[in-house]
Amino acid sequence: MSDALPPPAPAAPGRTDAFALLVADVYEAAGALRRLGERTAATEGLTQARWQVLSAASEQPVTVPQAARRLGVTRQNVQRVANDLVERGHAAFAGNPEHRGSPLLTLTPTGRTALERVTERAAAHHRVLLGTLPEQDVTAARALLRRLLTELDREERAAAE
Template identity: 60%
Template structure:
């Protein structure tokens, strides 16, 4: 049993690395990085503060702040007043930010369809169920 778990961990890390490289390649087609794409995506609905975005992305606030600052400088994100916290503004997409995000997401849709055809939808569904089960079991540990 331990061998199966060790193998799964190794395979998941390998898959995560490949997905990061794929994400970088997809985002680069629009002059962005995966980190910038993830941030644009996570704030796309209602806007979030940097600490909220960091929690959702599972990364440090400092890393998200750096990306947010770059995107503000590039006019893809704007800072809006936050009625819930005077010193922590909401990050929101600008019109250009929405357009860039939409174009990146279109590229990702094409790649996702290609991968689904290559692997098969049933394999992906079963894998997702398995990953969610392991994730749920791990969450119960802490």
Template identity: 45%
Template sequence: MHEVEAYRLLIADVYELAGVSRRTSEDLARSAGQTAARWHVLSVVSDGPRTVPAAARRLGLAPQSVQRVVADLVASGHLEAVDNPDHARSPLMRLTDLGRSAVDELFARSADNRADVLARAGVTADELAVARGVLRKLVGALRD
């Protein structure tokens, strides 16, 4: 198979995986009183403060749609805006204690489901690391 065709098939599979995963995430989020959109933003910010545009890039979404979710999370006390030393007009969004608690609960609620999916798929942590490495290389090349 030619590399370009393999790339097209990989991207199609990534989109399909994202769609199926999003539907599963919506059900899990609802059981915790959240939405998948809120969960995704909380998750992206869980490893450190990010600007809205940076969170949007990570999620592959338009900044305007992420801004609406961020505004909701700020209003509910899950996120807070902090000064950004690199850009005065684009604050960093950071988890509050309530936000950390919510994302930890969501991760805990999803752990059994995700472990079951991985077991049924017969996928190992090493295989996931290799797949992620390939995806990160492609993301880097597309951004350059």
């Protein structure tokens, strides 16, 4: 017995139904991309969460709250992953001259190498996937998702007011 969802009904959905199906497709794609990310990260002994936190600290050292905001997850989750990265030798905490109670997460040479390798593997996967999709479709899909994110941000701000 398969866990796969049944195919959508063949009838042309209304606008609201089309949006609901788009949301469902985005979640399904996100799940598939997460699974691919986990397999890709595992090649370097990482999880996708470790990969994301390493990436968040790759350009410049960041505090755990800064990384959490950038990744859109809780500070506690990033703290747990950061501690794990430090324990494994992929990252280190350094003093923060702007806030003594919130150290900066930095990559070690081992962490930087692991990040570079897993990022290269991901880029190879992306090239294969993109080889099957017309560039204009990818560009249009990204533009639509960016517009959707703008509207969701606007709604979230309005709800907070």
